Amino acid sequence: IYGLKQLAEHGEGLASMAALLAGLAVGALFLRRQGHIAYPLLDLRLFAHALFRAALAAYALAALAMFGVYIFMTQYLQLVLGLSPLQAGLATLPCSLCFVIGSLLSPQLAARWPAARILVVGLSAAAFGFAVLGLGQGLWWLVPATIVKGLGLAPVFTIGNEIIITSAPSERAGAASALSETVSEFSGALGIALFGSVG
Incomplete structure (x- = not known):
């Protein structure tokens, strides 16, 4: 980094x-x-499980994109649109609320549909939200896009993290949880570095 x-x-x-x-x-x-x-x-033996690898990759991709784009979004709100820090924070509040709502609803989704399908749909929705963010301008374009992004990323983090922990052997659940947190932090920092470098 x-x-x-x-x-x-x-x-x-x-x-x-x-x-x-x-x-x-x-x-x-x-x-x-x-x-x-x-x-x-970092227990690398956990990567022998295909489901673990897939969930961890989705988790890492989501963290990289979320943290990287968030840096640009806050700068855009304040430096381009001229919002105050308080106004910029309020503009990002709908995304945060939708992320919380999506996280709370994720267990119900997991009870009805396969986890892999939920992750794919969530990542697709988040990708659509990110694409709209890149194509549009103005606050009324940004807020709906971030709402879609928040709803899409919520199950990726919630269900993805559950898959990471439960797909590992029970005696390695702690190691899986630690690896999940490490990948999240590293991917977030990498996203900030990559997007900051490009910008």
Whole structure:
């Protein structure tokens, strides 16, 4: 992440490339060591389960997109539309409320439809919301798009996290939960770095 920020700020210089390559090398060494110790910080054996991998990938993608776009959205509301911080916060409130509502309704959806279908529909709805955000301008265009985005992402996080934990063996549920949280934090930070670099 630091390497990406350096690359965006200073271009393809020696220091930027060195930071990026060093980060990749350290990450690779960390993952290799985790696969060879008895009590790893990240239990890579969990990736042997296909359902776990799919849910974790959806979870990571959702976190990356949500955090990355949110940075641009708050800047757009204040710097382009000229809203105050309070007004910008109120403009994002419908999305947050819909996310909460979607999260509360997710268990009922999971009881009626397969989890994989819910994740696909949720990601598709969120992608549509993100696309509308990119195509439109103005507050009355942005708020409905964020509502769709919030409703789409809610089941991805709620049901996706449940799949991540329950698809792992019971004795590794704690490790699965830790990996889920780590991936969420890392993906969010990566999304901010990537979108910030592009912007």
